[in-house]
Amino acid sequence: MEIIIQPDSRQASQIAAxxxxxxxxxxPHAVLGMATGKTPLQLYRDLVLMxxxxxxxxxxxxxxxxxxxxxxPPAHPSSLHSYMWAHLFSHINMPRERINxxxxxxxxxxxxxxxxxxxxxxxxxxxxxxxxxxxxxxIGYNEPSSSLSSRTRIKTLTEESRLDAAAAxxxxxxxxxxxxxxxxxxxxxxxxxxxxxxxxxxxxxxALTVEGPVTAMVPGSILQMHPRAILVLDKDAASELKMADYxxxxxxxxxxxxxx
Ligand code: GLP
Numbered sequence: 001m002e003i004i005i006q007p008d009s010r011q012a013s014q015i016a017a018x019x020x021x022x023x024x025x026x027x028p029h030a031v032l033g034m035a036t037g038k039t040p041l042q043l044y045r046d047l048v049l050m051x052x053x054x055x056x057x058x059x060x061x062x063x064x065x066x067x068x069x070x071x072x073p074p075a076h077p078s079s080l081h082s083y084m085w086a087h088l089f090s091h092i093n094m095p096r097e098r099i100n101x102x103x104x105x106x107x108x109x110x111x112x113x114x115x116x117x118x119x120x121x122x123x124x125x126x127x128x129x130x131x132x133x134x135x136x137x138x139i140g141y142n143e144p145s146s147s148l149s150s151r152t153r154i155k156t157l158t159e160e161s162r163l164d165a166a167a168a169x170x171x172x173x174x175x176x177x178x179x180x181x182x183x184x185x186x187x188x189x190x191x192x193x194x195x196x197x198x199x200x201x202x203x204x205x206x207a208l209t210v211e212g213p214v215t216a217m218v219p220g221s222i223l224q225m226h227p228r229a230i231l232v233l234d235k236d237a238a239s240e241l242k243m244a245d246y247x248x249x250x251x252x253x254x255x256x257x258x259x260x
Pocket of ligand 1 (some may be wrong): 037
């Protein structure tokens, strides 16, 4: 794992944006895996700015989102569809037909999940999967106890995740109980995983993900098995890492050709 610790979330997001932008420039038909939540907001703002100011071209890019709430119409203000259009897709030139987000209203969830997996494969696989992390260590919506080789499927949210999402749904009672999420096996097939985490609230999940054992009880820990997992953290999210000084030293002494 590559651990990059930055003084704040702004600078951390800048590094993540440079990684994504480099891929988009080098591979105009790249496939991006998108995440939602508060964490990637600055990354998306930076990408929109790069599109506007330096013509970063998303015209050939395909995207797959990690998850969507079951029973939530795409037009619902708290759907993950709405989030993506509000914060990214309305502001860049990614063609609508190349945007893929699980359908929370599908009548046949298993069939829709199989189709989603097939679509990822047909697109050639995900080049960079952007990830946040839940306070309980979930990635996508793979809650603790998720199979480490799971595929896109329906999951039941934990109490903790429903509480974390409560503000967006006007209170915990409004938060859907189920989601469709890419599995840990799906995420692990991405060529690169780029996980962002900011704030003290994430420090424990980050420490367990990086320095704890690989366990289904901390789904993010499966990234230890990924050949190219980059974690971009602010100081607070890194505050419980035992080897933080070493990670910082490694980053500061990268040869020029390895820098972002
Ligand atoms: C959500 C999403 C994750 C996200 C995480 C953290 O529930 N399913 O993809 O990374 O929880 O959210 P936030 O970035 O708002 O802290």
